[in-house]
Amino acid sequence: MYTPDNPLIVQSDKTALLEVDNPLYVTARDALTRFAELEKSPEHIHTYRITPLSLWNAASTGMRAADILASLAQFAKYDLPGNVVRDIEDYVGRYGQVKLVREEDDLILVSDDAAVMAEVARHKRMQLYIQEIISPLKIRVHPAMRGHIKQVLVQIGFPAEDLAGYVEGDRLPMELRDSTRTSGKPFGLRAYQQQAVDQFYLQGSVQGGSGTIVLPCGAGKTIVAMGVMNQLQTSTLILTPNTIAVRQWIDELLDKTTIRGDEIGEYTGLQKEIRPVTISTYQIITYRKKGAEVEYPHFSLFNARNWGLIVYDEVHLLPAPVFRITAELQARRRLGLTATLVREDGREEDVFSLIGPKKHDVPWKDLEKQGWIATAECHEVRIPLPEEMRMEYAVAEQRTKYSVAAHNPAKLDVLYALLRKHRGAHILVVGMYIDQLEEIAKNLYAPLITGKTPIREREKLYDQFRSGQVKTLVVSKVANFSIDLPDANVAIEISGTFGSRQEEAQRLGRILRPKEDGSLAHFYTLVTRDTIDQTFAANRQRFLTEQGYGYEILYDTDVLPKKEPAA
Numbered sequence: 001m002y003t004p005d006n007p008l009i010v011q012s013d014k015t016a017l018l019e020v021d022n023p024l025y026v027t028a029r030d031a032l033t034r035f036a037e038l039e040k041s042p043e044h045i046h047t048y049r050i051t052p053l054s055l056w057n058a059a060s061t062g063m064r065a066a067d068i069l070a071s072l073a074q075f076a077k078y079d080l081p082g083n084v085v086r087d088i089e090d091y092v093g094r095y096g097q098v099k100l101v102r103e104e105d106d107l108i109l110v111s112d113d114a115a116v117m118a119e120v121a122r123h124k125r126m127q128l129y130i131q132e133i134i135s136p137l138k139i140r141v142h143p144a145m146r147g148h149i150k151q152v153l154v155q156i157g158f159p160a161e162d163l164a165g166y167v168e169g170d171r172l173p174m175e176l177r178d179s180t181r182t183s184g185k186p187f188g189l190r191a192y193q194q195q196a197v198d199q200f201y202l203q204g205s206v207q208g209g210s211g212t213i214v215l216p217c218g219a220g221k222t223i224v225a226m227g228v229m230n231q232l233q234t235s236t237l238i239l240t241p242n243t244i245a246v247r248q249w250i251d252e253l254l255d256k257t258t259i260r261g262d263e264i265g266e267y268t269g270l271q272k273e274i275r276p277v278t279i280s281t282y283q284i285i286t287y288r289k290k291g292a293e294v295e296y297p298h299f300s301l302f303n304a305r306n307w308g309l310i311v312y313d314e315v316h317l318l319p320a321p322v323f324r325i326t327a328e329l330q331a332r333r334r335l336g337l338t339a340t341l342v343r344e345d346g347r348e349e350d351v352f353s354l355i356g357p358k359k360h361d362v363p364w365k366d367l368e369k370q371g372w373i374a375t376a377e378c379h380e381v382r383i384p385l386p387e388e389m390r391m392e393y394a395v396a397e398q399r400t401k402y403s404v405a406a407h408n409p410a411k412l413d414v415l416y417a418l419l420r421k422h423r424g425a426h427i428l429v430v431g432m433y434i435d436q437l438e439e440i441a442k443n444l445y446a447p448l449i450t451g452k453t454p455i456r457e458r459e460k461l462y463d464q465f466r467s468g469q470v471k472t473l474v475v476s477k478v479a480n481f482s483i484d485l486p487d488a489n490v491a492i493e494i495s496g497t498f499g500s501r502q503e504e505a506q507r508l509g510r511i512l513r514p515k516e517d518g519s520l521a522h523f524y525t526l527v528t529r530d531t532i533d534q535t536f537a538a539n540r541q542r543f544l545t546e547q548g549y550g551y552e553i554l555y556d557t558d559v560l561p562k563k564e565p566a567a
Contacts, residue, residue: 001079008032008075012083015039016048016072028075029548030363034058035068041545042538050084052091053349056159057341059095060211060357061199068092096161098153100146107143107164108134116158125152147327150353159353166209166333169234169308172276175258176230182255189227190372193220196360197227200335210356212315212336216364217509218373221337222252225311228335229277230257234308237301238279239322241314242478243268243455244462246279249313253277267301270455274304286321299325309333315355316343323347326354340505364512365548373512374489376521378549380537381418382529383410383556393531405533406495407436410556411526415440417559418492418524419472426465426487427472430507431494434476440494441474450476477503489515493525495533496540504540508549529555 007022016036018028021044029046035058036048058068065088072080098111098120111117114136120126121133129149132140141149146164153160180187189197196213215221229236240246246266253259265273267280278301285298302310302325310329312318315336318326326334336355341348352358367373385393385408393404419427431437434450441448447461447470458478464470466487477497488511497503504525511521527537541551 146330209333211359218512405531
């Protein structure tokens with residue numbers, strides 16, 4: 001059957017081509033993002049790919065194969081290829097065919113399908129973990145290897161549903177406040193935040209306890225975590241990207257819960273307190289001293305108390321060593337928080353198997369429409385290389401081409417024109433090259449924050465920015481993550497980390513907190529035209545395109561003041 005007005009072509013290689021200039025584009029895109037991954041997003045046709053992992057994440061949120069096929073059929077121009085239909089039914093059906101359960105002190109792998117169990121039992125990678133084949137439908141496996149077993153099962157195509165239960169942890173009585181402690185404003189979980197808590201907790205069943213919540217920056221992922229803590233009433237270890245984030249978590253817990261200050265510990269390079277709620281950083285956890293007897297001395301923090309919950313903030317940044325220790329912590333409940341499941345190292349499968357599958361995901365544009373995050377306009381400004389730099393770029397080694405393009409001095413004229421346009425706004429100028437940022441900060445008489453800026457100095461500058469004493473901050477990559485700057489409404493990206501999609505999401509997130517006056521947020525990325533800078537920018541935009549953000553393409557001449565004609 002041919003439906004010419006529909007926007008979607010589903011191909012036999014499990015790619016889906018979506019027409020942007022179609023009245024059904026938005027609803028089709030919102031449907032696709034629940035079970036497919038965006039691969040390319042040029043102007044007119046966006047390419048999605050349906051993968052086993054994207055289907056398993058969809059299945060973990062309750063989607064059935066019939067739901068997915070109905071969505072595809074609703075928007076497809078042509079009949080769905082038969083192999084795609086069968087693969088979707090097959091892969092969605094595989095989720096939970098194998099289950100991990102607890103029988104007294106034994107960890108048992110069970111299934112209703114003897115053929116599946118025979119395939120699993122005979123797989124080379126599973127041999128290390130099998131202790132006894134009890135029956136064709138039941139295998140006793142090594143109880144300490146729960147995480148490793150789940151990793152292998154994902155790799156061989158049978159993701160396990162983990163029903164083996166969790167330790168309760170030391171009790172921590174707490175409540176959420178009805179009004180905030182600092183301002184006295186009414187406080188309560190928004191509907192989508194409560195939904196996320198319920199999806200994770202599942203009303204206290206044994207299934208509740210491992211999973212990842214996907215919400216945009218500014219939508220209150222910290223508050224979702226506090227809602228989960230309130231449900232579980234248990235000692236909690238919280239891991240964050242940096243010390244600034246640790247302090248913000250402490251402030252939020254004191255402001256919005258009844259947890260006392262003496263019940264919260266900071267475990268960082270500056271102080272090492274272990275209390276019923278302990279907040280640390282990935283950096284300190286993965287600290288290694290060369291030649292030391294213990295490879296990662298701070299891994300001991302995971303066993304320092306009887307934690308009932310471990311929270312992984314910005315789970316897309318989770319370092320590889322933390323995956324390793326997490327594989328051995330499967331008896332403790334785990335909550336991952338992130339704005340994007342995209343990982344630049346390709347370890348999305350490890351997030352799925354070791355932290356837990358996606359439990360809740362709200363499209364950014366949905367929250368924007370409801371007023372929970374700011375309405376944002378994204379602009380890419382393409383700027384030519386000066387004539388005298390074109391040869392330098394042309395002959396540069398491949399590994400240095402991006403640096404040459406990113407350092408385009410013509411970007412500075414555009415930057416200063418944008419700053420004049422948004423005079424009076426709270427502006428973040430973001431980049432990756434410190435020398436470039438130092439020059440900008442010097443020219444603007446603006447503060448510069450880099451990885452070398454002491455924590456206390458950073459906190460002071462962020463406070464001055466929030467109060468309006470400082471209107472423009474120049475920041476390096478350290479401002480990508482977990483920085484609460486509610487008044488920031490303009491971000492100008494002078495250079496990015498190559499093609500990092502997760503970074504683009506984080507940088508836009510810095511300006512998405514809703515503004516009291518309802519004003520728009522503006523995100524600009526300055527790109528050197530016809531260079532690798534433009535190629536990387538296209539890749540960085542992919543995630544935001546999936547979330548529904550379009551980029552207005554401008555040229556430097558659209559931004560720079562018009563030159564008066566010669567007399």
